[in-house]
Amino acid sequence: MQRGTGRNIFVAATYGATLLLGLILGQNYADQQGSKPVSTLVPIGLSDHSYKIQQALDLIIHSYMDSLDIDSLQNGAINHIIAHLDPYSSYLLPNDTRAQTEALEGTFEGIGLEYFNLNDTLLVVGLITNGPAEKAGVKVGDRILQIDSTQVTGQSLTQAVIKKLIRGKKGTPVYLQVIREGNLIEAPITVIRDQIQVSSIDVSYMIEPTIGYIRIRRFGLKTAQNFKTAIADLKKQGASRLILDLRDNGGGYFHIAIRVANEFFKDKKLIVYTEGAHEQKREYYSEGNGSYAEGKLIVLINEGTASAAEILSGALQDWDRATIVGRRSYGKGIVQEQFDFADGSRINLSISRYYTPLGRSIQKKYIPNWSNMTDYAHMYKGLWALDTTLAQTQMFETTEGKQLFSGGGITPDLHVSVDSNTLNLLYQEIVGSSYLEQFVYERFTRRLPAYSIENFLQGYHLPQQEYDTFIDYLAKKGFVINERKQEDLLELIQTDIEAIVGRYYFGREAYFKVKNRTDDYVEEALTLLKPLPSDTLSTDLDSSLPK
Known part of the structure; x- marks a missing residue:
C-alpha cells in the first residue's frame, strides 16, 4: 500500500492488567509508483496519551521483584493491543516478517x-x-x-x-x-x-484454441509484470477471450492489484478509493493503456478470494468489464500498512477502508468474541467473530443496469454450487493427511515417463484398480470408507491423484491442467465464453458471401 504524505502514528500496547507499554511511531511513506511499500518506525518521544503507559513500564522494569525478559514483555504487549483492534491488524516477529516478505516479494x-x-x-x-x-x-x-x-x-x-x-x-x-x-x-x-x-502466477496457458487461462495465487511484488507478460504470450497464441482465476487468492500488495486492474481498461477508470479516520479520501485510477482492454473476460472467485483480489474483482464487476463466476468472496474491505521495527518485527496495521468504484464496501461485519479470552493459551485465535451471512445493504447499479450490493464480499454474477463431496469431513481429512501424495510417490515415481505432457493430459486416467488399491491403502492407515462413499469420492480422488502424478512428471502447469478438466467453475466459464451457434452461423454465412 503506497502513500504520498507523511504523518505520525501513535500505537499503544497493553498486556493483561499490569503491563502497559507505549510506542510512538513515525511513518515514512513510499511514493505511489514505487516498486515496494516502505514504512519505517522511529520513536519520536512521549505524548500525554503515552506518559502513563511509559511510567507503568518504567515502574515494572525498575521495581518488579524478579528479573524480566523485556523483549518478551514488549512482544506480548504489542501483540495484545494489536490483536484487539480488528481481525486483520497483526504483530509479526522477525521470522514471521521474513516469511511474509518472501511470500509477497516472491x-x-x-x-x-x-x-x-x-x-x-x-x-x-x-x-x-x-x-x-x-x-x-x-x-x-x-x-x-x-x-x-x-x-x-x-x-x-x-x-x-x-x-x-x-x-x-x-x-x-x-x-x-x-x-x-x-x-x-x-x-x-x-x-x-x-x-x-517464485512467480505468484500459478499457471498461464491456452485452455481452448481462443481462450486463455491465468491463475494468480497472490498479488506479490512482480505479479503485475508477470501478468502482463502472460497476457502478451497468450495473445500471441491466439487468445481473444480470458479466464482469470482468483480463487483462494488471499490478496497481497494493494498497489499491485491496481496495476493488474489497469490491464483491463483502455480508458482512465476509477479502480478503488480508500478512506479512514486518519486518512483522507484517496482515489486510484487506471492509466488507460491496458494490454487486455478488449476481449471477453470471466473472473473466478470463491470464499478464499480476499482483500486485493476483491479490489480487482469489484472494479471489473462495477464497470461491467467482466462476468464474475463462482461463490461469494471472503469480504475483506480493509487496507493494511506495514510498519517495520529495527529488530525485524512488523506491525500490519489497518489504516483505512476501501470502496469499489460504485462506492460498495464489501467488508464483513465483525465483532469481538470476548468469551474466547478465558483460553489464555489461544487467547488471540478466534478473538474476532466474522458474520458469514450475506447482509446486502445499499444497492448500486452499473452502467449496463446490473444491480450490485454492498456488504459481505463480492457476490458473483453466476453462482456455482459447491460440490458437497468436497465439504465431506472424511475427504478433507484425507487431503490434509498427505496420504494422497504418499500413495503417488510410493507407486508412481520409479522412473519418469517417456511420453509428453500432451500425451499424459489426453490419455492418462487413473484406472479403477489403482483407485481400489488406494482405498485399501487408506484402510491400513485407519480410514475405513464404505462403498457408497467410495463411489461419491471416486471422481474427486481420481482427479487429485492424476494431478499429483502430472505435477511430479511435468511440473506445476500439468497439475492445474488436470484439475481444470473436471472443474465446475472452469466448465461454467468455458460455456459463457464459447460462441453461440448463431454466432457460428453468422460467421459461416459471412465467409460464403461474394467479395
Whole structure:
C-alpha cells in the first residue's frame, strides 16, 4: 500500500492488567509508483496519551521483584493491543516478517528445490527451472540422504530444520548426497545457493484454441509484470477471450492489484478509493493503456478470494468489464500498512477502508468474541467473530443496469454450487493427511515417463484398480470408507491423484491442467465464453458471401 504524505502514528500496547507499554511511531511513506511499500518506525518521544503507559513500564522494569525478559514483555504487549483492534491488524516477529516478505516479494536465497518427506527420506518432487539445484544436476525423483554433514534419512527432521539446512546466503555451497533410481551417487552434488524467484502466477496457458487461462495465487511484488507478460504470450497464441482465476487468492500488495486492474481498461477508470479516520479520501485510477482492454473476460472467485483480489474483482464487476463466476468472496474491505521495527518485527496495521468504484464496501461485519479470552493459551485465535451471512445493504447499479450490493464480499454474477463431496469431513481429512501424495510417490515415481505432457493430459486416467488399491491403502492407515462413499469420492480422488502424478512428471502447469478438466467453475466459464451457434452461423454465412 503506497502513500504520498507523511504523518505520525501513535500505537499503544497493553498486556493483561499490569503491563502497559507505549510506542510512538513515525511513518515514512513510499511514493505511489514505487516498486515496494516502505514504512519505517522511529520513536519520536512521549505524548500525554503515552506518559502513563511509559511510567507503568518504567515502574515494572525498575521495581518488579524478579528479573524480566523485556523483549518478551514488549512482544506480548504489542501483540495484545494489536490483536484487539480488528481481525486483520497483526504483530509479526522477525521470522514471521521474513516469511511474509518472501511470500509477497516472491524471492528467497536457496537452491530451488521442492521435496516431500517420504518415509523419512527427502524425495525431490519439483525443481525451479534453471535454478541452482537443476543446474547442479539434481533431478526429480532423487532421494536426499545427507545435506552437508547432516544425515536426513531416517531422522524425522522437522521442516524448519531441513529448511535451515538447505537455505543460506547467496553464493555459498550446499552438498547433497543422493540416491537416483535405486543407485547411490558416490560424489555429493554441489549446489551453489542463489536468489530464487517464485512467480505468484500459478499457471498461464491456452485452455481452448481462443481462450486463455491465468491463475494468480497472490498479488506479490512482480505479479503485475508477470501478468502482463502472460497476457502478451497468450495473445500471441491466439487468445481473444480470458479466464482469470482468483480463487483462494488471499490478496497481497494493494498497489499491485491496481496495476493488474489497469490491464483491463483502455480508458482512465476509477479502480478503488480508500478512506479512514486518519486518512483522507484517496482515489486510484487506471492509466488507460491496458494490454487486455478488449476481449471477453470471466473472473473466478470463491470464499478464499480476499482483500486485493476483491479490489480487482469489484472494479471489473462495477464497470461491467467482466462476468464474475463462482461463490461469494471472503469480504475483506480493509487496507493494511506495514510498519517495520529495527529488530525485524512488523506491525500490519489497518489504516483505512476501501470502496469499489460504485462506492460498495464489501467488508464483513465483525465483532469481538470476548468469551474466547478465558483460553489464555489461544487467547488471540478466534478473538474476532466474522458474520458469514450475506447482509446486502445499499444497492448500486452499473452502467449496463446490473444491480450490485454492498456488504459481505463480492457476490458473483453466476453462482456455482459447491460440490458437497468436497465439504465431506472424511475427504478433507484425507487431503490434509498427505496420504494422497504418499500413495503417488510410493507407486508412481520409479522412473519418469517417456511420453509428453500432451500425451499424459489426453490419455492418462487413473484406472479403477489403482483407485481400489488406494482405498485399501487408506484402510491400513485407519480410514475405513464404505462403498457408497467410495463411489461419491471416486471422481474427486481420481482427479487429485492424476494431478499429483502430472505435477511430479511435468511440473506445476500439468497439475492445474488436470484439475481444470473436471472443474465446475472452469466448465461454467468455458460455456459463457464459447460462441453461440448463431454466432457460428453468422460467421459461416459471412465467409460464403461474394467479395
